[in-house]
Amino acid sequence: MDLTAIPGVGAKTADALAELEAPEAAIESGDVAAVARAPGISQGRAARIVRAAIRQRHDDEGTFLATPRAREVYRDVLDLLADRTVTDYAAARLETFYPSASESRIDEVRALSERAMERDPDDAVLAALEDVEPLEVPGDVRVRDRCLATTDGETYASAREAIPELSVEVVEDSRDLAELARGYATVVALDDSFAGVDVEGDVRVEPDALAEPAAVVPERPLAFFAHNRDRILAAITVHRAADLDAPCDLDVLEAALDRLDAEGTPTGDDELRRLQTAVDDLDAAVGEAESVANDRLREAIEAQDVTIEGADLLSLVERGAGVDEVLSRELADEYDDAVEAAREHVIDTLDLRDVADIARRAFPDEPTFPVEREESVVSRLREELTTARDRRAERLKTELADDLASMREPAETLVDAALELDVELAIARFAADFDATMPELGGDGITIEGGRSPLLDVEFGDVEPVDYDVSGVRLLSGVNSGGKTSMLDLIALTVILAHMGLPVPADRVHVGRIDALHYHAKTQGTLDAGAFESTLRSFGELVTDAASEGETLVLVDELESITEPGASAKIMAGILEALGARDQTAVFVSHLAREIRETADREIGVDGIQALGLEDGKLQVDRTPRKDTLARSTPELIVEKLADGNDGDAGFYADLLAKFE
Numbered sequence: 052m053d054l055t056a057i058p059g060v061g062a063k064t065a066d067a068l069a070e071l072e073a074p075e076a077a078i079e080s081g082d083v084a085a086v087a088r089a090p091g092i093s094q095g096r097a098a099r100i101v102r103a104a105i106r107q108r109h110d111d112e113g114t115f116l117a118t119p120r121a122r123e124v125y126r127d128v129l130d131l132l133a134d135r136t137v138t139d140y141a142a143a144r145l146e147t148f149y150p151s152a153s154e155s156r157i158d159e160v161r162a163l164s165e166r167a168m169e170r171d172p173d174d175a176v177l178a179a180l181e182d183v184e185p186l187e188v189p190g191d192v193r194v195r196d197r198c199l200a201t202t203d204g205e206t207y208a209s210a211r212e213a214i215p216e217l218s219v220e221v222v223e224d225s226r227d228l229a230e231l232a233r234g235y236a237t238v239v240a241l242d243d244s245f246a247g248v249d250v251e252g253d254v255r256v257e258p259d260a261l262a263e264p265a266a267v268v269p270e271r272p273l274a275f276f277a278h279n280r281d282r283i284l285a286a287i288t289v290h291r292a293a294d295l296d297a298p299c300d301l302d303v304l305e306a307a308l309d310r311l312d313a314e315g316t317p318t319g320d321d322e323l324r325r326l327q328t329a330v331d332d333l334d335a336a337v338g339e340a341e342s343v344a345n346d347r348l349r350e351a352i353e354a355q356d357v358t359i360e361g362a363d364l365l366s367l368v369e370r371g372a373g374v375d376e377v378l379s380r381e382l383a384d385e386y387d388d389a390v391e392a393a394r395e396h397v398i399d400t401l402d403l404r405d406v407a408d409i410a411r412r413a414f415p416d417e418p419t420f421p422v423e424r425e426e427s428v429v430s431r432l433r434e435e436l437t438t439a440r441d442r443r444a445e446r447l448k449t450e451l452a453d454d455l456a457s458m459r460e461p462a463e464t465l466v467d468a469a470l471e472l473d474v475e476l477a478i479a480r481f482a483a484d485f486d487a488t489m490p491e492l493g494g495d496g497i498t499i500e501g502g503r504s505p506l507l508d509v510e511f512g513d514v515e516p517v518d519y520d521v522s523g524v525r526l527l528s529g530v531n532s533g534g535k536t537s538m539l540d541l542i543a544l545t546v547i548l549a550h551m552g553l554p555v556p557a558d559r560v561h562v563g564r565i566d567a568l569h570y571h572a573k574t575q576g577t578l579d580a581g582a583f584e585s586t587l588r589s590f591g592e593l594v595t596d597a598a599s600e601g602e603t604l605v606l607v608d609e610l611e612s613i614t615e616p617g618a619s620a621k622i623m624a625g626i627l628e629a630l631g632a633r634d635q636t637a638v639f640v641s642h643l644a645r646e647i648r649e650t651a652d653r654e655i656g657v658d659g660i661q662a663l664g665l666e667d668g669k670l671q672v673d674r675t676p677r678k679d680t681l682a683r684s685t686p687e688l689i690v691e692k693l694a695d696g697n698d699g700d701a702g703f704y705a706d707l708l709a710k711f712e
């Protein structure tokens with residue numbers, strides 16, 4: 052597949068996508084997370100690429116949302132869905148859903164919606180989803196306790212390329228190797244020629260190491276799991292909570308991850324913990340041991356009466372002997388005890404085992420006061436412990452990397468499935484929150500039964516259900532604030548959702564398949580000549596043959612506000628005539644329904660949102676449009692109320708009312 056064939060994907064993006072293991076498969080399966088793993092591709096961009104590819108696959112021109120207001124309603128739909136996602140991934144993935152004229156695309160998403168609506172958005176699942184994120188490729192890993200060694204320049208270059216995690220050293224002979232082995236816990240010699248050499252330290256001869264880097268740097272495969280550990284564990288919890296089929300044994304994967312911390316260090320091994328603590332606490336323990344010895348010695352000296360014969364004292368003084376000699380002569384046993392206590396302290400506190408003999412040498416046999424550590428011995432001890440720790444860690448890492456080697460793919464599948472579940476749960480929650488049902492598609496016109504718009508400015512619980520049945524061109528009249536604009540919004544929302552393949556907030560909906568939605572919102576005030584002309588042109592295009600190929604739904608809100616009432620009634624009548632002649636479906640909301648109908652050359656049906664009356668100065672409205680009814684306007688209602696009154700002016704109001712008929 053030529054990636055640049057996807058609309059909007061240029062050569063640069065195609066190169067970035069080509070870095071993925073299987074870019075075509077990721078794009079085709081709509082896996083936004085996988086696409087977003089390409090360098091420099093954000094989740095939003097990935098969603099746009101996937102959407103463009105879907106459109107291409109379904110031969111879909113993407114011209115369904117033909118006006119700004121139609122696009123706004125679509126945005127509102129996406130927001131309602133995104134509000135019900137837990138992960139950013141699901142919100143981005145939902146952006147790949149769009150209203151489409153393509154039957155195959157709608158069916159694809161309908162299948163997903165139907166599956167989604169069976170799901171139970173359980174709180175435990177939603178909570179577990181909080182920590183699921185798309186898997187990431189970890190940054191560069193650097194390993195400092197191991198190195199590669201070779202005598203050959205070419206091998207050196209390929210080693211640097213194949214295993215950038217380790218330093219590569221050029222050596223000449225086994226002496227050089229031995230030198231390296233003093234600085235590194237492990238040296239991996241890449242040349243055959245070193246086979247059988249006997250050098251002190253952990254020197255391995257592995258001529259095939261470059262072919263199997265993970266064996267030399269288990270940190271590489273482990274870094275993936277360490278970096279993504281929490282996400283994978285969260286995905287495991289999601290699978291358990293939602294009872295999803297798992298691609299691997301979750302207990303085994305979890306147990307393996309439990310042996311790894313976020314830095315990629317194996318955990319849960321007592322021996323490694325012992326060695327690590329010994330390295331960390333060595334200095335402190337030696338310091339404490341010095342105090343132990345000195346306290347003891349001080350006490351012994353204080354308690355001791357040293358008796359020395361004059362001749363001996365004289366001889367000592369003549370020889371210039373110091374206190375050490377007095378100590379060794381007079382307090383040899385006490386000194387030995389004190390030093391023994393110091394040695395035991397270090398060995399016991401650090402739980403030293405095979406290096407206990409080195410630890411003993413950290414305090415000298417020769418009496419001194421105060422007792423002081425032998426710095427070179429302590430350094431040696433530190434080196435030995437560090438090397439032992441690093442070797443132990445490497446062994447554990449290798450074992451763990453082996454255990455996890457076969458789990459990378461299942462882990463990816465696991466996280467992808469959890470993220471996809473979030474998409475489905477968003478649809479399930481949308482359906483549950485708004486009592487939505489799957490619409491029927493096909494035939495002509497639109498039938499909505501028990502429709503409730505979640506876009507209204509009232510609590511969803513307070514939204515009154517409405518019914519409306521539209522075929523052909525209709526005028527929608529009605530009282531101010533009766534719900535005419537809200538009805539257009541509900542129709543637009545319903546048609547968009549139905550063409551996205553999603554459930555609609557109604558008891559029952561039947562929607563004829565359309566190719567484009569033209570929804571024109573009410574303009575704010577009269578337009579100037581230029582704006583008026585361009586608005587008229589857009590309607591002109593809409594009703595010309597070229598533009599009206601295919602089915603369109605036209606929703607227009609109070610077009611009369613663009614110019615003076617007389618002219619606008621004529622214009623609307625003309626547009627409705629043209630749309631009617633082309634068998635399109637249209638709803639025009641207007642307060643000039645009567646004038647339009649009178650001006651039009653063909654019969655135009657008028658429906659009305661009726662006021663039931665005024666109660667305490669407030670309109671009581673039946674929000675469901677009454678078929679073939681020119682609704683009374685608000686002023687008419689008020690005049691009627693005044694005419695019915697007992698005021699002296701009633702006659703005047705009765706005459707006024709007559710003018711409305």
Ligand SMILES: Nc1ncnc2c1ncn2[C@@H]1O[C@H](COP(=O)(O)OP(=O)(O)OP(=O)(O)O)[C@@H](O)[C@H]1O
Pocket residue numbers: 507508509513514515516517529530531532533534535536537538674
């Ligand atoms: N189905 C409904 N259930 C509850 N409230 C509704 C419903 N439809 C509309 N409303 C309320 O009525 C208000 C006015 O609705 P809307 O703007 O649709 O009326 P309108 O007939 O277009 O008014 P105008 O003639 O002034 O343009 C809404 O803001 C909303 O609060």
